[in-house]
Amino acid sequence: MTQFDPDKKDKTELGINLGAAYASGDLTNSDDGAGIGLGIGLHLRKALDHIFSARVDLNFASYKNSLESASTETKTTWLGADLMGVITLNNFKIDKGEKKTNVYMGVGPGLNSFKVEATPPGIDDGRRYEDVDSKLGVHAAFVGGLAFKVGSNMSFGIEHKVYVPVGDRADLLDGVKLVSGGGSFSQSNDIGHFTNLSLNFHLGKDDMVEPLFWVSPLTVMYKDLAEVKARPKLDLTDTDGDGVIDMLDQEKDTPSGAPVDTRGIAMDSDGDGLADHEDKEPYSAPGYDIDREGVAQIPPPATLTEEDVIRIGKAQGWDAASKMAPGLADWFLPIVHFNFDRYDIKDTEVSKLYQVAMVMQKNPSIRVVAHGHTDKVASNTYNNVLSYNRAAAAIDHIVGKFGVDRSRFVLNWGGEDSSLIDSSGRNMINRRVEFRVATNEAEMGRPEGPNAGKGGSFSGNRDAGY
Structure with missing residues (x-):
């Protein structure tokens, strides 16, 4: 399990959803109920903080509806996209550590396109069955679920989603309208359902942490408190009296009066291997051997006599009697x-x-x-x-x-x-x-x-x- 680090970015959840899709509406008012079909979905969920996150869904569903007492059935094909705000409910409970479960609910708007095929279309048993052509519409989406962590990069869950179409197509999701006694239609909005299992993957680089909705908000606080508790107690003892306390002193027996650096180690300013308090020449010229007292053994400089200068000058063509040198x-x-x-x-x-x-x-x-x-x-x-x-x-x-x-x-x-x-x-x-x-x-x-x-x-x- 990756240790949570608040300074690092968190990963994004990619989920694959597979389950049962159906509609509740006019047909479910009968004793026969609605037909259950197949639903498939993908979602991306990104944490905004430990409680709130944003989720984008793409869903496909196909299901049939019929009555045993009628000879007509309808087939609905649904394609939808949702943008929802999601709340992690169990992060309202303040505890420490990474969580093993994630309880969440979400709501948001969506776009859809669905079509219905009635076989055959018409009025049967007080209901009108009709074809519905594909058309872009809007709906409200709701989701609730429970996920279980199976590793630092994976989880699975069970959830239920509800789609509520709005507008003039709100009663056409199952392709059926109720007919009143006078021959007119009564509005009874249909609702789409998608009960599914989800397999979720945490996407991101290796140095990123898991999504924040899997982590308690107090994890950072508990981590900081644990670090504080693990620190040694402050001890101001300075055994050798060099101004550096023993907790930080890497040389606790420095001779009295010897200059030390910030680590408490006796200083050797010229790097000749002798500490300054033992070095007769603490700042010896570099590059020369030293004696036992730390004094650099610098050879005496070469000197030129007046005769040497004249000899060299003559060899170079210089006339000492000239009042002005060439140039x-x-x-x-x-x-x-x-x-x-x-x-x-x-x-x-x-x-x-x-x-x-x-x-x-x-x-x-x-x-x-x-x-x-x-x-x-x-x-x-x-x-x-x-x-x-x-x-x-x-x-x-x-x-x-x-x-x-x-x-x-x-x-x-x-x-x-x-x-x-x-x-x-x-x-x-x-x-x-x-x-x-x-x-x-x-x-x-x-x-x-x-x-x-x-x-x-x-x-x-x-x-x-x-």
Whole structure:
């Protein structure tokens, strides 16, 4: 038997019904009764919860009716489909566990099509026998039954179904109408019956539970209570005093003061096989052997003497006497940008000048060109002076703030002639000072023209000549 799990989906019941079909109506008002025929059906039943479920039925029935005192008989062929709501009655009784029986009742609407053949048609013994053609009609369906479980995926049962046609065909199910004394017909609605045995299968995947109408609503509660009862009593004893109670502690004799993990096991942070409280070096570098105290045995790093460096450099074609190594002129140095019509250094650009200064301090043999530029808003004469002022301001900042000698700079200016962006208006990308390692460039003097641009005050470094 599959253990019920409320978190899993339940299976669907498929039933095969076989039994006796007959109609009660005009003929059953006589002493002879109605004829019993064969009924076959299929149904699908899906639980909505432990008590309510939905059921769809398809049914076929064929039966004959006759009177011993009359020479006429009728044969009825019925085909119907029903949609019913079903209630599991014994789930109103609260008990635990899976049930062995299922008592249920249901009701719902249905569609039908039936025909009746009268042999021969006519009036006989106060009753009129007539043929009834197939026609779609509606009916009310009722069912009641008792099912027995024979396994986790099968059950069998006995049930009785009743069909009550409605409309102008409600008295034609047996093909007979009563004739009153005046020759008119009296309405006496017929009722269809289907008493059957059902063989039911529970359809679904292996990990699904049986249909909920086979399970008591309190099963989940009993299961949860059983789990709670099975749990050990809470014991807060902590024998080794490591902060993890004995119920959870996987190492109950940890030395006092030793750091432990959430399981109560002494920690080994570097994974070298020695617990931290015994390890002289709890965070040894990985990949090295350790000594008895847990210290990694790292070999000393290889060192190069000055002679080694010179020897290697010469082998690579490096001239130690050269002031600039090959490729140094191709170094990328930052570009400093300016506000419109200004040459003072923006706060956002100070870090770039710092980077230039650091390169020059670490490479004392190089000289650097500071090349000023502008956008194309003012006249060419004005822009030449402004570009000069910007290059001078950048050099002054590095000299004054970082102590780089002024003689290591080459000031160049280009005005608006070397725009990065082809634009005749304001453009911050074009308002710049570029830095590069000097090769053969010469210092450019101030261009002719009045002062251009606006700049803040500047305090220089006395030792640098400012």
